[in-house]
């Protein structure tokens with residue numbers, strides 16, 4: 001075998017192994033990208049909006065102790081670092097596809113995320129590992145609120161309840 005052929009074969013081998021290794025890394029990078037652009041951090045990462053998104057990934061998705069108060073009660077963005085840790089990748093896909101949650105969680109858009117993109121988000125968040133504590137439990141309408149919260153009802157529309165389909169339950 002001449003030297004040139006050996007180099008070509010070696011090069012081919014290296015690029016094949018580089019390809020094999022880059023596949024999961026690509027999914028993880030895509031997972032990070034999807035989480036970043038779909039706005040999960042806006043609610044599920046404390047201080048994200050206040051700091052203009054300048055929060056290290058290590059602190060992402062640890063849930064939020066500040067609730068959203070509306071006609072549905074007070075809802076708290078869940079700690080996804082702990083939630084996803086408790087599920088397998090298949091369970092996460094299934095969970096997301098069937099998710100219905102209180103406002104302002106955009107569960108309806110979450111149901112539209114493709115399986116492969118959901119798997120990518122799972123792989124990214126799994127790699128970050130568990131962090132933080134559970135978010136406070138949901139407070140039903142009229143219940144005692146022990147945390148800070150964002151009032152999600154425009155004051156000029158106090159008597160408007162566009163969420164009657166949820167609060168009627």
Ligand code: HEC
Pocket residue numbers: 035038039040041042043044068075076077078080083099100101102103104105106110138
């Ligand atoms: C506007 C704020 C907001 C955004 C944006 C948001 N969430 Fe949520 N999310 C919430 C709140 C609040 C809850 C709790 C809802 C409840 O009490 O039913 C929640 C609940 C969830 C749950 C349900 C957890 C459970 O145990 O039932 C999942 C999963 C979730 N969010 C994932 C995501 C992902 C992934 C994204 C980005 C694609 C995202 N959320 C974007 C506010 C938000």
